[in-house]
Amino acid sequence: MKTITIDKTKCTHCGLCISDCTTGCIDFDSENFPKIVDEKRCISCQHCLAICPTGALSFGDKHPNDSQAVEYSDILGLIKSRRSVRQYGEDEIAPEIMDKLKQMLPYVPTGCNNHSLHFSIVEKKSAMDEIRKKVNDLLIKTMSYKALSPIMNKFSRYKDAFLKGEDVIFRGAPHMIVASSPLSAPCANVDPIIALSYFELYAQHLGLGTCWCGFAQACLKIFPELCEMLEIPPGYKPVYVMLFGNPKVKYQRTVQPEPYSISEIKEIHKKDSCVFCKIKRFVTNFLR
Numbered sequence: 517m518k519t520i521t522i523d524k525t526k527c528t529h530c531g532l533c534i535s536d537c538t539t540g541c542i543d544f545d546s547e548n549f550p551k552i553v554d555e556k557r558c559i560s561c562q563h564c565l566a567i568c569p570t571g572a573l574s575f576g577d578k579h580p581n582d583s584q585a586v587e588y589s590d591i592l593g594l595i596k597s598r599r600s601v602r603q604y605g606e607d608e609i610a611p612e613i614m615d616k617l618k619q620m621l622p623y624v625p626t627g628c629n630n631h632s633l634h635f636s637i638v639e640k641k642s643a644m645d646e647i648r649k650k651v652n653d654l655l656i657k658t659m660s661y662k663a664l665s666p667i668m669n670k671f672s673r674y675k676d677a678f679l680k681g682e683d684v685i686f687r688g689a690p691h692m693i694v695a696s697s698p699l700s701a702p703c704a705n706v707d708p709i710i711a712l713s714y715f716e717l718y719a720q721h722l723g724l725g726t727c728w729c730g731f732a733q734a735c736l737k738i739f740p741e742l743c744e745m746l747e748i749p750p751g752y753k754p755v756y757v758m759l760f761g762n763p764k765v766k767y768q769r770t771v772q773p774e775p776y777s778i779s780e781i782k783e784i785h786k787k788d789s790c791v792f793c794k795i796k797r798f799v800t801n802f803l804r
């Protein structure tokens with residue numbers, strides 16, 4: 517069960533936990549304290565716990581005192597403190613910061629040192645606004661074609677927001693970077709993800725906010741005209757998109773994710789498996 521518990525002596529009713537909730541599943545209760553109102557929508561990102569200025573909010577059994585203070589300078593602190601930022605300042609980032617980000621990119625590793633990535637970086641907010649409008653118009657237009665509804669499924673619940681011109685896709689970000697690779701690259705689908713992962717950490721180390729944007733990536737897939745606008749070279753596939761800009765939010769503490777399952781292999785116990793298991797593994801590996 518997903519619940520938040522509020523220390524009523526500490527809560528200042530500032531509403532930051534509500535405004536930063538990406539799925540909009542928190543609201544004030546009748547006493548003006550935050551409460552999860554739609555548990556099914558909650559994705560357990562713990563942004564509510566991370567942002568609360570007074571440490572009044574616990575998420576499930578995660579108490580704010582058990583989080584660490586945010587720390588963007590040392591590498592482990594940075595990894596723990598990185599958050600997906602969905603609220604940005606209006607201003608463009610400083611040109612020298614933009615330069616630092618661009619200068620970092622050639623150092624990211626690529627499979628076979630193929631080094632053929634292409635990056636489209638929207639540097640001007642006015643250009644970003646043009647893309648925002650284009651995507652909104654395209655989505656509204658495309659939603660009216662019934663034949664396309666399976667492709668548009670992931671967007672359909674935001675139809676009203678699109679009609680109101682709300683920026684559900686780009687979250688008001690002043691910039692974005694799209695990492696593309698040529699189809700011929702040996703690790704065409706992996707290299708761009710590695711590059712954006714490095715980009716994200718470096719950007720947050722420099723004080724910026726970033727957000728992986730699956731929605732924008734889906735739009736690039738559906739609407740080829742966006743690839744033209746972003747000057748993605750012919751024969752290159754736009755693999756992923758990251759929004760960035762000056763953050764309008766400040767997180768106070770780290771989240772407390774559940775640990776992953778880890779097989780700690782110290783000696784080999786299973787040396788062979790049945791044919792059926794092998795076929796199942798083979799299919800799983802290739803479906804991925």
Ligand SMILES: Cc1cc2nc3c(=O)[nH]c(=O)nc-3n(C[C@H](O)[C@H](O)[C@H](O)COP(=O)(O)O)c2cc1C
Pocket residue numbers: 538559561598599600601602727728729730731732
């Ligand atoms: C591959 C990928 C795609 C994502 N796409 C979106 C997106 O389209 N819109 C959005 O607001 N957040 C997006 N996110 C952010 C996730 O929702 C976020 O990482 C998650 O809620 C955990 O929050 P955190 O990054 O602050 O730890 C994406 C994240 C990843 C890794």
